[in-house]
Amino acid sequence: MKQLNLFNNNSSSLTPKKENLIMDREALIKWKKRIFKYQESLKNTQPQQQTLFEMPKTSWHTVDDIKPFELPIHNCLFWRMPEPKSQFTDESNKGYLYFIIDNTLPILLYCGETRLTVNKRWSGVHDCKDYIRNYIQLHRIHKVDVGVVSAFWEHIPPDKKVLLEWERQLILKYRSPFNKENWKYWGQPFQKEWK
Numbered sequence: 001m002k003q004l005n006l007f008n009n010n011s012s013s014l015t016p017k018k019e020n021l022i023m024d025r026e027a028l029i030k031w032k033k034r035i036f037k038y039q040e041s042l043k044n045t046q047p048q049q050q051t052l053f054e055m056p057k058t059s060w061h062t063v064d065d066i067k068p069f070e071l072p073i074h075n076c077l078f079w080r081m082p083e084p085k086s087q088f089t090d091e092s093n094k095g096y097l098y099f100i101i102d103n104t105l106p107i108l109l110y111c112g113e114t115r116l117t118v119n120k121r122w123s124g125v126h127d128c129k130d131y132i133r134n135y136i137q138l139h140r141i142h143k144v145d146v147g148v149v150s151a152f153w154e155h156i157p158p159d160k161k162v163l164l165e166w167e168r169q170l171i172l173k174y175r176s177p178f179n180k181e182n183w184k185y186w187g188q189p190f191q192k193e194w195k
Helices: 027-044 116-124 127-142 161-176 178-186
Strands: 073-075 095-102 107-116 147-158
Touching: 027 073, 027 107, 027 127, 027 161, 027 178, 095 127, 095 161, 107 127, 127 147, 147 161, 161 178
Parallel strands: none
Antiparallel strands: 073 147, 095 107, 095 147
16 A cells, blocks of 8 residues: 655645535625626616627527527426427437526526437436536525526527537526536636535
């Protein structure tokens, strides 16, 4: 058995673990209000071009046609529920954009895409599951109302390049805080390591 060198500064076993600080009640409420204010401001602005290139033509819709807060809502544990009914008769012609929303303000927390059925996409490991759990847990600790739900947009073919581009545009537009692209705006208070 190898003995641990107490004077070796490179030993990871001696490195103190960084404590995860829990957001207090006031900080949580302010954080949510900042996101709400930003996302609410989008309702009063004209659609703007988000990219130098035209978005791929997928249907009669554009990214600005997708209004996550107006879509039918489902339980936030949607991967455990029966598959939502698709408008497509050909099951191979499905692509989904999905949204995690806190309906109490409301704020859009996460945007995602998949060519798989939504149940299969989230059936295994997905970091956002941890973010949702930590988010809800913090609300319960501070006795703050929370209503996490999911919503789906399925009017898009399952072309991965198209799905990724539409997802990217929605992430940038709404600055959804659970998407890593927007951590620079909102921080990472619900990262998966938080317990």
